[in-house]
Amino acid sequence: MAAKAGEYDVAIVGASLSGCSAAILLSRAGARVALIEKRPDPRAFKRICSHYIQASAVPTLERLGLYEPILAAGGVRSRNHIWTRWGWIEPTEERHAYCLNLRRELLDPMLREAAAAEPGVELMLGQAAERLLRDGDAFAGVAVRDREGTEREIRARLIVGADGRDSRVAEMAAVKEKTFPHGRIAYGAYFEGPKTKFWPDGAVWFLDPDFAAAFPTDGDQVFYIAMVGKERAPEFKQDAGQALIDHVAGVPDPPPIREGQRIGPVIGKVEMPNRVRGPVAPGLALIGDAALATDPLFGVGCGWAFQSAEWLADSVSPALRGIESLENGLGRYRKRHRRQLGVHAFLIHDFATGRRLNPAERLMLSTAARDPQAAALFEAFGTRRTAPPRLLAPMTRRVVATQVRRLIA
Numbered sequence: 001m002a003a004k005a006g007e008y009d010v011a012i013v014g015a016s017l018s019g020c021s022a023a024i025l026l027s028r029a030g031a032r033v034a035l036i037e038k039r040p041d042p043r044a045f046k047r048i049c050s051h052y053i054q055a056s057a058v059p060t061l062e063r064l065g066l067y068e069p070i071l072a073a074g075g076v077r078s079r080n081h082i083w084t085r086w087g088w089i090e091p092t093e094e095r096h097a098y099c100l101n102l103r104r105e106l107l108d109p110m111l112r113e114a115a116a117a118e119p120g121v122e123l124m125l126g127q128a129a130e131r132l133l134r135d136g137d138a139f140a141g142v143a144v145r146d147r148e149g150t151e152r153e154i155r156a157r158l159i160v161g162a163d164g165r166d167s168r169v170a171e172m173a174a175v176k177e178k179t180f181p182h183g184r185i186a187y188g189a190y191f192e193g194p195k196t197k198f199w200p201d202g203a204v205w206f207l208d209p210d211f212a213a214a215f216p217t218d219g220d221q222v223f224y225i226a227m228v229g230k231e232r233a234p235e236f237k238q239d240a241g242q243a244l245i246d247h248v249a250g251v252p253d254p255p256p257i258r259e260g261q262r263i264g265p266v267i268g269k270v271e272m273p274n275r276v277r278g279p280v281a282p283g284l285a286l287i288g289d290a291a292l293a294t295d296p297l298f299g300v301g302c303g304w305a306f307q308s309a310e311w312l313a314d315s316v317s318p319a320l321r322g323i324e325s326l327e328n329g330l331g332r333y334r335k336r337h338r339r340q341l342g343v344h345a346f347l348i349h350d351f352a353t354g355r356r357l358n359p360a361e362r363l364m365l366s367t368a369a370r371d372p373q374a375a376a377l378f379e380a381f382g383t384r385r386t387a388p389p390r391l392l393a394p395m396t397r398r399v400v401a402t403q404v405r406r407l408i409a
């Protein structure tokens, strides 16, 4: 593409899941990419994350060429069994319903290595984005500072903020942002020891309003997580390890957490407001958590980081090749982001307050626990493979049929 020496087609800030994915796909589309990461260590990884990658993102991982390497690194394919007070909602045998699990400790360096190996990508570690450069109304570059304090300007036609939920790029660009309250805290840790009942599948407990989950992963480890109302924060702050074990061991049909051995620290996050940002501005786009950081309860952030990177790369590649204006490409990305994630995000944010299940949700879950067809619809929704509006009519039919059958019986 047309970048001059020392200039780039794209400057991506953040070399984690979304940034590395976008760098790989844009490089393959012919772009010259500066991939800027403030952490100096190529093996750095996100510590506060339970690693679970939704099935919706598996096609993107295949396209990135990472699906097989993830499995080769010990990654675990799994589905979820969901406990409700009406019984377990069982997963289907559907091939596309399988999610992926690989600890971020292995996943993040793998992505960074794959991005750095792309001929069009220049990975710049230990460089923090500090200032955006403008050319008239459009963003046209980013000033970065290294760890010795030296500042350098990187010019590019497109700036991408892939810098996570507290995105500095979004802040510097002053894009529109909405926040929605989050009423639960999350504490989790990796354990080894006896296998869980559904191994290698995961299990989630809808305790209403609290949650617990067990996600098996590489190295025969399980990540156990508790998500409970904020009023229980003092209990977790006092002894997070004990509170986590007590919560998970206290669920119905509990997994063997008490018999397991914790590996590493308990990670916890208390404040996680949901953040929605306008994902484009002239010469600039946001991907991953920088565009949409939602409640981790539903384990969607990693998958959406991969997918939003793919949508952006596909949307702007024609413009970077000079076939159309960048504005058109960015507009296409904005629409696709909203179309794919808008309703999912709305529903997640509504539930993220920590509230109990509403009557419609109770009907849906109780039906899915009793009816395999409703369970399959719920799985398609939960794994984010299908947009909620497409499930409304078939789910309503299953609810009516199942409830009528119960009344007659």
Ligand SMILES: Cc1cc2nc3c(=O)[nH]c(=O)nc-3n(C[C@H](O)[C@H](O)[C@H](O)COP(=O)(O)OP(=O)(O)OC[C@H]3O[C@@H](n4cnc5c(N)ncnc54)[C@H](O)[C@@H]3O)c2cc1C
Binding pocket: 013, 014, 015, 016, 017, 018, 019, 036, 037, 038, 039, 046, 048, 049, 050, 051, 052, 053, 054, 127, 128, 129, 130, 162, 163, 164, 165, 168, 169, 186, 268, 269, 272, 287, 288, 289, 290, 296, 299, 300, 301, 302, 303, 304, 305
């Ligand atoms: C408790 C918890 C559990 C979670 N569990 C799951 C789960 O099981 N499944 C799931 O799908 N999601 C989960 N998530 C969400 C998931 O971690 C994120 O959605 C995902 O990491 C987003 O990826 P990203 O690439 O957009 O951003 P990040 O992974 O946050 O990466 C941002 C990158 O930008 C870099 N950066 C930041 N600022 C700058 C700067 N100024 N200059 C240069 N570089 C910069 C950072 O160093 C980092 O490398 C969880 C989140 C939490 C809080």
